Amino acid sequence: MSAQRPKRSSPSRRRFLHQAGLGGAALALGSACSSAAGSKAPEAAQTPQSADSGTSGSNKPVVLSTWYHGLPANDAAWALLSTGGTALDAAEAGVRIPEADPQSNSVGYGGLPDRDGHVTLDACIMDHEGHCGGVAFLEGYKHPISVARKVMEETPHVLLTGQGAAQFAAEMGFQQEDLLTPEARADWQEWLRDGHHAPPVNAQNHDTIGLLALDGEGRLAGACTTSGLAYKMHGRVGDSPLIGAGLYVDGAVGGATATGMGEMVIKVCGSFLVVELMRQGASPQEACEAAVRRIAERQDLEDRQVGFLALDRQGRTGAFAIRGGFNYALTHEGQHGMQDAASLVP
Ligand code: GLY
Numbered sequence: 156m157s158a159q160r161p162k163r164s165s166p167s168r169r170r171f172l173h174q175a176g177l178g179g180a181a182l183a184l185g186s187a188c189s190s191a192a193g194s195k196a197p198e199a200a201q202t203p204q205s206a207d208s209g210t211s212g213s214n215k216p217v218v219l220s221t222w223y224h225g226l227p228a229n230d231a232a233w234a235l236l237s238t239g240g241t242a243l244d245a246a247e248a249g250v251r252i253p254e255a256d257p258q259s260n261s262v263g264y265g266g267l268p269d270r271d272g273h274v275t276l277d278a279c280i281m282d283h284e285g286h287c288g289g290v291a292f293l294e295g296y297k298h299p300i301s302v303a304r305k306v307m308e309e310t311p312h313v314l315l316t317g318q319g320a321a322q323f324a325a326e327m328g329f330q331q332e333d334l335l336t337p338e339a340r341a342d343w344q345e346w347l348r349d350g351h352h353a354p355p356v357n358a359q360n361h362d363t364i365g366l367l368a369l370d371g372e373g374r375l376a377g378a379c380t381t382s383g384l385a386y387k388m389h390g391r392v393g394d395s396p397l398i399g400a401g402l403y404v405d406g407a408v409g410g411a412t413a414t415g416m417g418e419m420v421i422k423v424c425g426s427f428l429v430v431e432l433m434r435q436g437a438s439p440q441e442a443c444e445a446a447v448r449r450i451a452e453r454q455d456l457e458d459r460q461v462g463f464l465a466l467d468r469q470g471r472t473g474a475f476a477i478r479g480g481f482n483y484a485l486t487h488e489g490q491h492g493m494q495d496a497a498s499l500v501p
Contacts, residue, residue, distance in 0.1 A: 214369060214370070214371055214372065214373040214470065215371070215470060215487060215488055216233070216236035216237060216242075216245075216368070216369055216370050216371050216487065216488075217368070217369045217466060217470045217472065217485075217486070217487045218232040218233055218236060218245060218249065218366065218367070218368045218369075218485075218486045218487070219366070219367055219464055219466060219472050219474075219483055219484065219485045219486070220232075220249060220250070220364055220365060220366035220367070220464070220483060220484050221362075221363060221364055221365045221366075221412065221414040221462065221464060221481075221483050221484075222362055222364065222414065222481075222482060222483065222484075223482065223484070223493065224252075224253040224256065224259045224262065224362070224364055225364060225366065225483055225484030225493075226484045226491075226492075226493065227252045227253070227256075228249035228250055228252045228253055228364060228366055228484065229249060229366075229484045229485075229486040229491065230252070230486075230491075231245075231248045231249045231251070231252050232245035232246065232248060232249030232366060232368055232486070233245070233486050233491070234248075235248055236368060236370055236371070237488075239371060240370065241370050241372075241374060241376070242282070242283065242368040242369060242370040242374045242375055242376035243280070243282045243304075243368075243374070243376040245368045245370065245376070246280060246366050246367070246368045246376045246377055246378035247280060247300055247301060247304055247378055249366045249368070249378065250262075250278075250300050250364050250366050250378045250379075250380045251298055251300060251301065253364050253380075254297060254298050254299070254300060254364075254380055255297060255298070257336045257338070259362075259364075260338075260339060260342070260362075260382075260385075261362030261363065261381060261382055261383075261385070262362070262363070262364050262380055262381055262382055263276060263297055263298065263299070263334070263380065263382065264297045264332070264334050264336065265334070265336045265338070265339055266334065266339065266381075266382025266383075267339050267342060267343065267382060267385035267386065268335055268339060268340075268343050268382075268385075268386070269383075269386060269387045269388065269389045269391065270386045270387065270388060270389065271389045272335065272340070272343055273294055273335075273389060274294065274334040274335050274339070274382055275292050275293065275294050275382070275383065275389075275390075276290070276293045276294070276296070276299040276334075276380070276381070276382055276383075277289075277290070277291045277292070277293070277299065277380070277381055277382075277383055277392055277393055277395040277396035277401075278290055278293075278299035278300045278302070278303045278378070278379060278380035278381070278395060278396055279303050279314075279378075279379055279380075279395065279396045279397065279398055279401060279402050280300055280303045280304050280307060280376070280377070280378045280379075280402075281307075281376065281377050281398060281402055281403065281404040281410075282307075282374070282375075282376045282404065282406070283374045283375045283376060283404060283405075283406025284406060285404075285405070285406075286307050286308075287307055287313055287398045287404075288303045288304060288305070288306030288307025288308070288310070288312075288313060288314070289303045289306060289313060289314045289315075289396040289397065289398060290302045290303050290306060290314070290315050290316070290320040290323075290324075290396060291314060291315075291316045291317070291320065291392040291396040291397075292316045292317040292320070292390060292392055293316075293317070293320040293321060293324065294317075294321060294334075295321055295324075295331045295332060295333070295334065296321065296324045296329050296330075296331065296332070296334075297330075297332055297334060298329065299380055299396075300378050300380045301329070302315075302320065302323065302324045302327065302329060303378075303380075303396070305323070305324075305327045306320075306323065309327065310323070313398060314396060314397075314398075316392070317390075342385075343386070346385075346386055362381070362414065363379060363380070363381035363393075363394075363395050363401065363412075363413070363414040363415075363417075364378075364379070364380055364381070364414075365377065365378070365379040365395075365401060365402060365412025365413060365414055365464060366378050366379075366412065367404075367410045367411070367412055367464060367465070367466040368466075369466060369468070369470055373468060374406065375404050375405075375406050375409065375410045375466065375468060376404060376410070377402045377403075377404045377410045377411075377412055378402070379395045379396075379401040379402040379412050379413075380395060381393065381395040381401075383395065383417065384416075384417065392417075393417025393418070393420075393421075394413055394417035394418075394420035394421050394425065395413075395417060397421060399424045399426060399427035400413065400417070400420050400421045400424060400425055400426060400427070401413050401417070401420065401425075401426060402426050403426035403427045403429070403430045404430070405430050405434070406468065407434075407468065408430055408433050408434045408467065408468065409430055409433045409439060409465060409466055409467030409468055410426075410430065410465065410466050411425075411426040411427075411429035411430050411433075411439075411442070411443070411446075411463055411464065411465040411466075412426055412463070412464050413425045413426050413461065413462070413463050413464075414460075414461070414462045414464075414481070415459070415460040415461035415462050415476070415477070415481075416459045416460060416461055419450050419454050419459060419461050420450075420461055422450075422453075422454065423446065423449050423450055425446055425450070425461070425463060426463070428442075428445075428446045428449060429442045429443055429445075429446045429463050429465050429473075430442075430465075432445050432446065433465065433467055438467075438471060438473060439465035439466060439467050439471050439472055439473030440465075440471075440472075440473035440474070440475065440497075441473070442463075442465055442473060443463040443464070443465050443473040443474055443475035444473075444475040444497070444499075446463050446475075447461065447462075447463065447475050447476065447477055447498075447499055448499070450477065451477065451499060456477055456478075456500070458478075459477065460476060460477050460478055460480070460481065461476065461477050462474065462475070462476035462477070462481035462483075462496055463475055463476070464483055470487070472485065474494065474496035474497070475496055475497055475498065475499075476496050476497075476498045476499070477498060477499050477500060478498050478499065478500040478501070479495075479498045479500070479501050480498075481495075481496040481498065482494060482495050482496060483496060
């Protein structure tokens with residue numbers, strides 16, 4: 156359950172090219188950092204990592220993900236990571252849990268619709284070698300993250316949208332479903348009765364699940380999936396399906412994912428920014444804080460929320476948000492639970 160929106164209660168690429176006619180064409184919040192108000196971020200947690208963070212098989216797996224719905228997602232990811240599974244498989248398996256949960260009203264099945272009553276989903280996935288795929292504005296498929304993985308593995312493209320994404324999902328054998336639950340429909344109809352015809356853009360209206368995983372071979376991967384801003388304009392796409400905005404992974408450095416007001420994240424290429432800052436020497440915690448500060452430099456914060464998570468190849472983690480209330484699930488050997496992120500504004 157999210158703190159922001161509480162529950163109501165390249166193998167076959169050749170084949171695709173042919174079909175498409177394209178053939179010729181840690182754990183450590185290691186460096187506690189100060190907030191804008193000068194307050195300290197939460198104390199560093201212990202790190203489970205050895206100094207060797209390469210692909211030697213000596214790494215200890217770590218998984219972290221946004222919000223309360225990250226706990227069951229981490230469970231699913233950990234089931235794979237702790238038995239030798241890959242970070243990529245763990246990332247996908249993890250976020251599929253909230254995607255399928257009708258009580259999670261910001262992701263997948265049960266997600267709140269756009270202002271016209273359509274549940275439209277955004278997702279992307281990325282591995283340590285830079286392979287990536289995404290879908291945006293996808294209707295009728297419960298697991299956009301798995302469609303995104305198919306985009307990555309079965310096509311020459313990175314992002315498919317709308318009808319084209321749905322057509323591809325059907326071609327890949329995914330089952331089409333009505334994703335608007337009776338509860339989500341009732342919420343939407345209630346919202347219509349109030350006479351608003353603009354989405355409420357505030358800290359309560361964003362709950363992506365972004366998940367970062369490090370496996371025992373030192374491979375990083377991430378997944379990000381959402382139904383986006385509730386009651387958004389039809390056709391609106393947020394940061395979550397955009398590589399570099401909602402998610403970015405560089406196996407030599409680390410990964411980052413974002414939650415919150417997608418437009419604010421897109422404007423600073425947020426997850427790419429966090430990873431690049433880590434590449435330049437920032438700790439995951441420092442990088443998340445710097446990215447939030449970059450947003451704050453030029454954008455009106457009003458009551459809006461953005462949060463970043465980061466995981467480097469040593470297994471160190473970071474988390475920081477514009478305002479208080481952002482929490483995340485963290486799992487590694489000996490720990491599985493929720494953490495509160497530090498923030499710029501209390
Ligand atoms: N971060 C999710 C969205 O803005 O759609």
